[in-house]
Amino acid sequence: MIKYNLKMGVNNIADLLRKKIGSTKVKTSEEYLLSYSYDSTGIKKKPDIVAFPENESDISNILKIASKFKIPLTPRGGGLGYSGGSVPVEGGIVLAFSRMNRIIRFDEKNLLMEVEPGVITSKVIEVSESRGLFYPPDPASLKNSTIGGNVSENAGGPRCFKYGVTSDYVMAVEGFLMNGEKVKFGSYSIKDVSGYDIKKLIVGSEGTLIVLSKIILRVIPKPESRILIRVGFSSMRSGADFIMKIIRFNLSPSVLEFIDKTSLDAVNKYLQTEKDSSINSVVLLELDGGKEEIANKLNSLKQLASEFGINDIEIADNEDDMEELWSIRRNLSPAISSLKPKKINEDIAVPIGNVPDAIEYISGLADEYNINVVMFGHLGDGNIHTNVMIDPSNKREVENSKIVLDKIFKYVISVKGTISGEHGIGLSKKEFLGYQYSEREIEIFRKIKGVFDPENLLNPGKIF
Amino acid sequence: MIKYNLKMGVNNIADLLRKKIGSTKVKTSEEYLLSYSYDSTGIKKKPDIVAFPENESDISNILKIASKFKIPLTPRGGGLGYSGGSVPVEGGIVLAFSRMNRIIRFDEKNLLMEVEPGVITSKVIEVSESRGLFYPPDPASLKNSTIGGNVSENAGGPRCFKYGVTSDYVMAVEGFLMNGEKVKFGSYSIKDVSGYDIKKLIVGSEGTLIVLSKIILRVIPKPESRILIRVGFSSMRSGADFIMKIIRFNLSPSVLEFIDKTSLDAVNKYLQTEKDSSINSVVLLELDGGKEEIANKLNSLKQLASEFGINDIEIADNEDDMEELWSIRRNLSPAISSLKPKKINEDIAVPIGNVPDAIEYISGLADEYNINVVMFGHLGDGNIHTNVMIDPSNKREVENSKIVLDKIFKYVISVKGTISGEHGIGLSKKEFLGYQYSEREIEIFRKIKGVFDPENLLNPGKIF
Numbered sequence: 028m029i030k031y032n033l034k035m036g037v038n039n040i041a042d043l044l045r046k047k048i049g050s051t052k053v054k055t056s057e058e059y060l061l062s063y064s065y066d067s068t069g070i071k072k073k074p075d076i077v078a079f080p081e082n083e084s085d086i087s088n089i090l091k092i093a094s095k096f097k098i099p100l101t102p103r104g105g106g107l108g109y110s111g112g113s114v115p116v117e118g119g120i121v122l123a124f125s126r127m128n129r130i131i132r133f134d135e136k137n138l139l140m141e142v143e144p145g146v147i148t149s150k151v152i153e154v155s156e157s158r159g160l161f162y163p164p165d166p167a168s169l170k171n172s173t174i175g176g177n178v179s180e181n182a183g184g185p186r187c188f189k190y191g192v193t194s195d196y197v198m199a200v201e202g203f204l205m206n207g208e209k210v211k212f213g214s215y216s217i218k219d220v221s222g223y224d225i226k227k228l229i230v231g232s233e234g235t236l237i238v239l240s241k242i243i244l245r246v247i248p249k250p251e252s253r254i255l256i257r258v259g260f261s262s263m264r265s266g267a268d269f270i271m272k273i274i275r276f277n278l279s280p281s282v283l284e285f286i287d288k289t290s291l292d293a294v295n296k297y298l299q300t301e302k303d304s305s306i307n308s309v310v311l312l313e314l315d316g317g318k319e320e321i322a323n324k325l326n327s328l329k330q331l332a333s334e335f336g337i338n339d340i341e342i343a344d345n346e347d348d349m350e351e352l353w354s355i356r357r358n359l360s361p362a363i364s365s366l367k368p369k370k371i372n373e374d375i376a377v378p379i380g381n382v383p384d385a386i387e388y389i390s391g392l393a394d395e396y397n398i399n400v401v402m403f404g405h406l407g408d409g410n411i412h413t414n415v416m417i418d419p420s421n422k423r424e425v426e427n428s429k430i431v432l433d434k435i436f437k438y439v440i441s442v443k444g445t446i447s448g449e450h451g452i453g454l455s456k457k458e459f460l461g462y463q464y465s466e467r468e469i470e471i472f473r474k475i476k477g478v479f480d481p482e483n484l485l486n487p488g489k490i491f
Numbered sequence: 492m493i494k495y496n497l498k499m500g501v502n503n504i505a506d507l508l509r510k511k512i513g514s515t516k517v518k519t520s521e522e523y524l525l526s527y528s529y530d531s532t533g534i535k536k537k538p539d540i541v542a543f544p545e546n547e548s549d550i551s552n553i554l555k556i557a558s559k560f561k562i563p564l565t566p567r568g569g570g571l572g573y574s575g576g577s578v579p580v581e582g583g584i585v586l587a588f589s590r591m592n593r594i595i596r597f598d599e600k601n602l603l604m605e606v607e608p609g610v611i612t613s614k615v616i617e618v619s620e621s622r623g624l625f626y627p628p629d630p631a632s633l634k635n636s637t638i639g640g641n642v643s644e645n646a647g648g649p650r651c652f653k654y655g656v657t658s659d660y661v662m663a664v665e666g667f668l669m670n671g672e673k674v675k676f677g678s679y680s681i682k683d684v685s686g687y688d689i690k691k692l693i694v695g696s697e698g699t700l701i702v703l704s705k706i707i708l709r710v711i712p713k714p715e716s717r718i719l720i721r722v723g724f725s726s727m728r729s730g731a732d733f734i735m736k737i738i739r740f741n742l743s744p745s746v747l748e749f750i751d752k753t754s755l756d757a758v759n760k761y762l763q764t765e766k767d768s769s770i771n772s773v774v775l776l777e778l779d780g781g782k783e784e785i786a787n788k789l790n791s792l793k794q795l796a797s798e799f800g801i802n803d804i805e806i807a808d809n810e811d812d813m814e815e816l817w818s819i820r821r822n823l824s825p826a827i828s829s830l831k832p833k834k835i836n837e838d839i840a841v842p843i844g845n846v847p848d849a850i851e852y853i854s855g856l857a858d859e860y861n862i863n864v865v866m867f868g869h870l871g872d873g874n875i876h877t878n879v880m881i882d883p884s885n886k887r888e889v890e891n892s893k894i895v896l897d898k899i900f901k902y903v904i905s906v907k908g909t910i911s912g913e914h915g916i917g918l919s920k921k922e923f924l925g926y927q928y929s930e931r932e933i934e935i936f937r938k939i940k941g942v943f944d945p946e947n948l949l950n951p952g953k954i955f
Contacts, residue, residue, distance in 0.1 A: 134842075137843055138844070180684065195659075215908065216840035216872075216912060218651070218872045220911050221916055221920075221924065221927050223696055223939055224692060224695050225932075225935065225939075227658075227688055227691035228687060228688060228691065230688070231687070248738075276712065277714065317741075317784070317787055317788075320780075320787065323784065376680035378680055381601065408682045442679070443678055445680045445683040446685050447685045452686060460686060465674070465675075467668075468674055468676065468686075472686050474942040478935060478939055478942065
């Protein structure tokens with residue numbers, strides 16, 4: 028890691044920034060540096076300065092100063108990433124977007140909206156729904172995550188099974204190169220093949236290519252209604268097999284989630300509810316569309332379930348009941364965290380047909396190495412949230428978790444899957460990128476980074 | 492344009508290639524050079540050599556020789572592009588993919604297929620459908636176009652309104668850098684955020700970044716059934732307004748096409764059918780899904796139509812009747828071509844809500860400059876095929892077509908649309924790229940090209 032040298036001293040740089048953009052927008056006190064030093068991985072590194080741009084001109088000015096004095100700069104949204112993307116590992120400036128949180132324009136006629144990067148994801152969803160429209164991507168952290176962060180990580184979520192990921196809703200991006208120059212890519216048209224598709228390259232680039240200042244999001248008509256269905260299975264395998272059946276059949280559920288036995292045990296313990304000992308995996312499905320369409324699909328679903336020997340399925344068709352059914356899923360994160368002090372949160376994805384085998388393979392590893400591995404998530408997409416739970420003070424668990432993770436990543440690559448389906452590489456999966464890409468391919472990533480940021484100042488130390 | 496120097500002489504290079512990959516795969520005779528000199532734009536430039544790789548090793552060997560002797564190389568699929576993407580403007584080698592036309596593997600379990608770039612689009616569609624699966628992208632040329640060409644241009648088509656464009660179905664690409672090195676990007680998992688999304692950058696890059704050797708396509712379950720609907724309107728505006736209404740409403744037709752008055756006149760003349768003088772625009776819709784779902788949607792559609800004062804709509808629910816209803820659309824291209832000797836084929840796209848205004852604006856221009864402009868296409872996507880019909884020997888028409896096109900492009904950009912929704916920039920829209928992108932942004936395109944092909948040998952002279 029290169030140690031950048033703040034030749035002028037932090038205070039001088041901070042003063043220069045204050046003079047340029049206003050003193051209330053630049054912070055160097057310990058509490059700020061600490062608050063902006065970490066994300067959900069728990070990896071910590073304090074920045075030297077936290078800057079709060081309020082408009083495009085602030086961003087440009089900050090970037091010009093940072094690039095002039097070669098100060099690393101890390102953009103940050105909600106700081107909720109699972110791969111360390113917003114941790115300022117090389118110090119310097121954190122660019123915090125909490126004051127650029129407006130929906131600039133909701134363009135109902137063209138079914139799009141212009142937003143600032145700091146807008147909270149749930150606000151985008153709510154504003155859309157209030158107009159009978161729909162912004163589908165729903166990462167778990169949506170109540171606190173920002174669209175800028177979602178775009179930078181190409182966030183997913185349960186609904187992405189039917190509706191696609193963040194990338195599918197980004198029509199155009201505006202932002203600044205590290206040297207402070209403004210650039211725009213994409214257009215307000217759904218179809219656009221003019222020039223290279225740089226906006227798609229920027230989505231998911233983990234804040235390493237440009238600093239976003241405006242994002243143009245597409246919205247779609249809101250489905251008329253939806254119902255949530257919970258189906259319990261006697262084994263892990265039969266739950267996963269059921270999901271495969273659903274995918275192949277023409278039901279197109281909007282959500283298709285899986286919860287494994289260890290997760291169920293953890294949630295039952297956490298919520299102090301009694302466990303149904305005959306249930307060893309759960310599938311959650313959401314069907315949406317017109318009421319009659321849903322009714323027809325539900326009939327087909329019941330038919331499919333009965334082929335699996337399941338005649339009892341739980342159905343919720345109002346918000347309260349849906350919330351109740353969804354509670355297992357919602358309480359997963361805290362419940363799992365209570366199992367062991369440390370959660371190593373992975374988000375591998377495999378080709379969809381490989382899901383049952385992958386789950387069986389990983390369960391087998393957990394048994395073999397006597398370690399807690401909790402799996403749940405978006406199995407319709409082949410995206411398995413694989414949480415390796417350990418006690419960091421237990422040397423055996425620490426060692427075994429490394430072996431197990433390494434084996435999981437190797438397995439995933441052997442079936443042509445990916446080491447990250449949603450969270451990005453950031454810091455936490457950097458050492459594994461070489462499992463998926465060759466040296467030559469990673470060199471291409473590096474050179475592309477160099478096209479946008481030749482001095483490697485923008486969110487340095489990430490991905491590769 | 493740089494004139495490349497075949498220092499060794501064409502015959503020596505051809506001999507070297509023959510020795511390396513086999514004599515039947517290398518052609519230098521006039522008939523081959525002529526056949527591989529043009530695409531659907533009519534722009535012509537003969538290559539010096541046509542090479543027909545049959546496998547990956549052939550591709551790599553050809554590229555190594557081409558890059559060693561600095562010979563420009565242009566990959567070519569069906570040669571059906573509308574922007575000159577496969578025209579070897581700087582001579583050198585055309586890499587013709589007609590012998591790499593296999594479906595390597597149809598992986599029904601994982602809902603994907605591995606194909607060679609030269610496979611014909613309709614074959615991919617047919618093979619999928621024979622297994623109850625669906626590959627939606629349907630460019631008009633699908634019976635002769637190749638998947639390699641579709642991927643390189645990010646081809647669209649009518650069904651893309653509901654199902655998305657080629658890019659949405661490419662899971663991974665394999666291919667070769669200009670220096671002959673193999674690279675792979677993407678995975679066999681639907682979700683993948685590992686590293687930069689280079690596969691999305693390669694899709695639509697018009698064969699300028701890598702030479703594709705294998706494409707991994709996603710397929711989805713085939714909709715149970717479909718119906719086609721034709722609605723006639725008394726004015727252009729009301730047809731376009733109707734489309735806007737459909738988009739906002741939750742009908743999600745799989746196809747939503749528009750045909751303007753001039754197109755209708757041309758088709759009627761071409762097919763020698765009588766024109767219904769009360770019809771001045773036509774909307775074609777396809778509804779797909781379960782039978783009951785379609786019936787419900789059809790009811791909603793009739794309701795919407797009656798709000799437009801339309802009570803008669805034509806409905807086709809079997810292949811023959813659908814073919815009959817679709818005939819206007821299918822005969823558009825030849826019918827229009829009979830209007831004037833030259834068709835300037837543009838494919839602008841605007842924000843969807845702007846479609847009615849755009850059509851009115853362009854019609855107005857056509858009247859003002861007394862020139863034939865025919866509009867039809869994928870209006871659900873804002874993608875308007877705008878054909879300026881001229882007689883090249885008529886100086887006034889030639890001059891006016893330039894003025895009108897320039898005004899159309901400026902208008903499109905003023906409403907934040909794009910100069911190309913489907914066809915790409917290639918040669919024919921190169922001079923207009925600067926309307927949509929700044930010098931700095933185009934410089935980024937150039938530098939990205941340089942990352943993959945530093946000597947600018949791969950399909951040189953295109954896009955920028």
